[in-house]
Amino acid sequence: MKVAFLGTGLMGQPMAQRLLEANIPVIAYNRTPEKLEPLKTAGAEIAAKPYQAISAADCVILMLTNAAAIYSVLLSDRSSGSVRGRSIIQMGTITPTESKEIQDAVVTAGGEYIEAPVLGSIPEAKAGKLILMVGAYREQYQRHLELLKHFGPEPVLVGKVGTAAALKLAMNQLIASMTTAFALSLGFVQRHGIEVDLFMQILRDSTLYAPTFDKKLSRMVDENYANPNFPTKHLLKDTDFFIEEAKSADLNVRSIEGVRQILEMAMKMSFAYADYSSIFSAIKAGDR
Secondary structure, rough: OOOEEEEOOHHHHHHHHHHOOOOOOOOEEEOOOHHHHHHHHHEEEEEEHHHHOOOHOOOEEEOOOOHHHHHHHHHOOOOOOHOOOOOOOOOOOOOOHHHHHHHHHHHHHOOOEEEEEEEOOOOHHHOOOOOEEEEOOHHHHHHHHHHHHOOOOOOEEEEOOOOOHHHHHHHHHHHHHHHHHHHHHHHHHHHHOHHHHHHHHHHOOOOOOHHHHHHHHHHHHHHHOOOOOHHHHHHHHHHHHHHHHHHHHOOOOOHHHHHHHHHHHHHHHHHHOOHHHHHHHHHOOOOO
């Protein structure tokens, strides 16, 4: 089996690398060719155009920014004809509505489609320890399970297409909300002259603690957001996706809308490409 990997950014590159290390032939495409050099060095075939990668592969993995990028790369007039007979595995973060629409387009073009968004960041991608949430028919899930296990040890079948995309957005809403809540408490205790170590000692001994707090603590205290595993702009994008879908489900979204305002402020403070823990600097800047 040969795999086309479309989208080799922060997450896509180490994921494609995992396949190469398992001796699975990979043909890779990225709209920025320079990003493909590490994969080329590792033995990947490089495609100049997306349809070339799709045509040369049995299975196509998508790790692209949004649905617009998927349509451009996979379902353009030039590429859509190459989809026939291929298995398309969509692993990026898009909305459930978008995922079901793309499924319809892929099936119409003669291919099959499953979704398998991931929870985790670059270290987990490199180690093959991502959490995979799969939206597919059970037969599809079983057939692609061994391939998916290269990215995470226990891919979970959530349900039909759309359910895994929804679960992924639910998880990313927690990332945004929990990080913002932690940053606000951290800023509050600092302003009141309470030692951060004491704050963390009490927090770690409580049921309120989450490991992500310690992962982001040093970045926030040092206000060092360089070399991100997950940039602020991506968390804002996913937050917008969640708000859109949650409103459609008739849920009260005021809490996450407040978080969105803080993410937007971090963007205005030039933290778009910085780690999303830059939320802390936006909170410290006050209510402007």
